[in-house]
Amino acid sequence: MSSANKKNEIIKEITTSKETTEIEELLCPIRYLLNIFGGKWKLPIICILSGGTALRYSSIKRKLDDITNVMLSQSLKELEASGLVHREQYNEVPPRVEYTLTEKGKSILPALAQVAKWATENMETETACQTKCSECQKTV
Amino acid sequence: MSSANKKNEIIKEITTSKETTEIEELLCPIRYLLNIFGGKWKLPIICILSGGTALRYSSIKRKLDDITNVMLSQSLKELEASGLVHREQYNEVPPRVEYTLTEKGKSILPALAQVAKWATENMETETACQTKCSECQKTV
DNA sequence: CTGTATCCTTGAGGATACTG
DNA sequence: CAGTATCCTCAAGGATACAG
Secondary structure, rough: HHHHHHHHHHHHHHHHHOOOOOOOOHHHHHHHHHHHHHOOHHHHHOOOOOOOEEEEEEHHHOOOOOOHOOOHHHHHHHHHHOOOOEEEEEOOOOOEEEEEHHHHHHHOOHHHHHHHHHHHHOOOOOOOOOOOOOOOOOOO | OOOOHHHHHHHHHHHHHHOOOOOOOOHHHHHHHHHHHHHHHHHHHHHHHHHOOEEEHHHHHHHHOOHHHHHHHHHHHHHHHOHHHHHHEEEEOOOEEEEEEHHHHHHHHHHHHHHHHHHHHHHHOOOOOOOOOOOOOOOO
């Protein structure tokens, strides 16, 4: 093939590579997920609450040991606004507030378990990430 | 119940509510996931590449229309380092580089499809989030 | 105990220009 | 085309103190 031909072919490929602009079906839902689960703490909180038992504010905080009050209360509020978490307040002294997953919140758990399963299968062989998991004390 | 009794009961509850400190099995893998998929762009990139066909740098950029060069090249590099994305460079002029998912990258897709399915089912009824999805033009 | 109020730091991400 | 180099902004998140 001549140089000119090759050049033309390349140019043609570049200019015609518009790709079928078909919508990636995954992309939009994923963006939605990033909106409601994005950030550092929301997914961990969901995990903590996945056990099914109602947990107190301080109890969640303890399990997420390095979360600040600001982030915890803010994250819980946003999860509540998304309809994923239920807040039950008891008018006692000292105050007691318990958090649980709503039905909607619970409904994500099977899917979450799927990705967690993938993660578990791939964590062991991963060497690039040096983050220490504060829960299981393994360096993953 | 007397006031004193109630008080004692509350105190007892507080001090003994250590909860079984069992490890939440979900938490650690989720932290791992946040490490390799966290941030604004990595999951969207995975989605874009989920089609199976190799895509050029510029092509990915176009589909993610408002991503900057810095973020795109950086995200791709990190995904490559995690073994999820493969980079194939062709020594042509002008340069051509194509990206695909690796086998590891592909292996997350079924699980990702599960959470995306959940998202799709829940997006419609969601009113709190006002983010406009740039792909499907729906306000989700 | 369950948060709020404030102030502050850091780094993710953006804008622009430029190169091979 | 496929990125780098630079500089910059802004907001997520942290630290500390305090309140109901």
